[in-house]
Amino acid sequence: MIPFAALCDALDGPPAPAAQRAALVAYLRAAPAADLPWALTLLTDGPRPVRVPPADLAAWALDALALPRWLLDDCVAHVGDTGEALALLIDTHRRDPPEGPPRSLHRWMTELVAPLKGADADARRAQVLAAWAALPLRPLVWINRILTTGLRLAVPRAVLAQALADVSALPAPEVAHRLTAFTAPTAAAVAALLAPLAPGLASCAPHPVSPLEPLAGPAEALGPCTDWQATWRWPGLPCQIIRRGADTCVWTDGADLVSDRCPALVAAARGLPDGTVLVGTLLVVEPSAASDPSGDRPPLTPQPHDVLTRRLARPRPSAAVRRRQPLVFVAHDLLADGAGPLTGQPLRARLARLAALSLPRDPPVAGGLWHPPALTAAGWPALEDLRQAPAARRTRGLRLRPLDGADPADPAYHWPLPALTVCAVLVYAHAGARRRQAPLTDYTFAVWHGDALVPVAKTAEGLSPADRAALDAWIHAHTLDRMGPVRTVPAERVFALSFAAVTASPRHKAGLVLQAPRVLAPRPALAPADAARLAALQAHLPSAAGP
């Protein structure tokens, strides 16, 4: 248990993939074989044999130590975690050093943790008290964590896969793929995880795809519009679906395997031929969104990006979560199909093969694969109209790719949406973090909601140094109140802001927040009452019905 606790201590902390990988490799090389199944189950937050309510642990510890409840409450408030506070309290009140022979991780898991399931309260209490008496502080902290919340060390699966690859000579993507099927703490599962590669087995690693370049200059400079494929660029994660034999791998961001987070997508991809490599975007959509019969505006409503990242972080999404946050894969390229790789062929041919896969062409509002119809436009002005339309605000703009480009790494362009503007009132200012500390650089702007100003944007971008210095002097002279580093100023100064989009945000009083806000210019001619109203911004929310 002590080496595993030391590993947990090394992994716990700010994200440092290289150090985490080194610590994992050192542990995996030295750990007894019997410990590996449990170590991997705990590190991958796999199913736990038992859950003990923290309140039970607290009651047993207070009883055993004869301490008042308020003392524990003070400690938990200070430490921030009941399991850790209990471990520290037990260590403080220990008279003798921990007793009993040292036991390895698998013995702790099979002899202590697993038997707690189904045991009655007295037996559980006796078992846990005996374990507390036998363990030094650091293992005690981690065993309490395992009993209450699970290890939850948030070691990225890619890092764990890389470390396992280092000790097993398997390719890291292969290990990552096998890890998605690793759920039981058995020696057989570890053997399957680290088994040598079958000869002739294709790689399941994602293919390199170059990122989009922002479009500089007018689109007309790219040549005839008909030489370019235009698709909406959805606010999601770049994603590849790879079929290999009976397996399906779903990769995001080129490195993270999320196959076990999206069972519905994996099931939908099962019909694709062996060897298929689909390239697209993964997003979470509003489940209630109805498709638009006219078809000329993007008919899906994506949920904010943080919903997607949290959805993909859930190890085993429940049915309710899958229903509330359905995942949609928007396909826009095909790098290989059943007949072999297509990477040498022009995009035009690849798209024809993609169309031949007969993926659903209607937006799947309940989640699934989607191959949206190509945007048909008579020319750049018509595309420009589409880009300017209010409904385009659900997307991040357009993706432009040369139809004759044979290499998926050919330059492709991102044509962002035109920036929106709003006039808002400066309400707070505060010094930025660390290096930007000296001047007051972070400004908070608000718009009117009834008679009140509600903050909608915070930004440090856009003002010239001269404007900033003048504003700094004004803020210092007119500060009404201070809350830590934040200064409240009179609602007198109006500024024009530009922003890319509006997203719903329950954390903000306004219920929304501006994306990529930037100060365009001061508007000294405007009175505060002339600033925008919240309703004007609400109209830009993706869920608001377009005109």
Place this chain on the structure above:
Amino acid sequence: MPKAARPRTPGDARPLAGICPAMPAPDPLVVQGPRGGLYCPAGDFWIDPLRSVETALITHAHADHARSGSATYWCAAPGAALLRRRVDPRGRAHLNPVDFGAVHLINGVRCSWHPAGHILGSAQIRLEAEGQVWVVTGDYKRAPDPSCRPFEPVPCDVLVTEATFGLPVYRWPPADAVMDALVAWWRDAAAAGDRAALWAYSLGKTQRILACLAARTDRPGPLWVHRAAAGLCADYAAQGVTLAPFEVFDPATSQPPPGALILTPPAAEDAAWRQALRPQTASASGWMRVRRQRHQRPVDRGFVLSDHADWPALLDTVRASQARTVYVMHSPTDTLARYLREVCGLNAGPVPRLAQA
């Protein structure tokens, strides 16, 4: 200086009289000043004032206890040079170094200084007047420290104790074990061809670590000490404390070789040299015992090494003082005072406040 009247309303001066009516708290010999520091009305002097006063009795030279600008300072003799360096480098104030245990009469109050074991020259101040004995501990620790005299319990009627770590989650591991772990971490960094940077307070912690390392023969590389702490180390050496040999680290010019251990104050956490040298980093502090606080520091490792008393040491000190009334200072919560009241049956609470006349 403000001439403070004796508290007139008994309620102000004795906040605990209602809690333990059978044991009324004695009239305070020491009260809390309005802006920090303790005031002794009977002797018209201050203990650890945070602003300039006529007469300041100093427990130790840390900046939250010793400030510049007062006319007369009293302190324990071993810490006099440190205090001079910190609060009065130009020698304008009158500084009275006193030997441990010697009694001085200051405006009718018998004052003496007793070792507190916190840093070099740190002291508890014992006050005797009007038939009462009060002890103000200042900061103290009970763990062994080769760089200063160990804490000596002083019997008293009223104990004014610090409680920086006044929660039962704080119990320090043996200092030897922590030093073993620290040297092992340094050795691993040296073996990997890295430098090691340890964040430690420039006065006290740095010299304690240097004194502990002086006794060890297993140092894996050279020691460098940030220039902010180098002068203070000289003051320690002048008092006969044996420190491990080190070179002065000037961030602008120094190039410690790989394998070196750099001791640097926490204020230098973000310094540019950290980007240049890319050392493995650690912090030595009592706060490192709790995960949440360890994560607030931008370091790779945390070593639980504190110059303050942990929970068992606080309770042991209260017991050894035989005081029936305990006032608690520098505590993040009311936990220790409540424990002393409800579990130990003592009069306990915050130091009475100076009543404004």
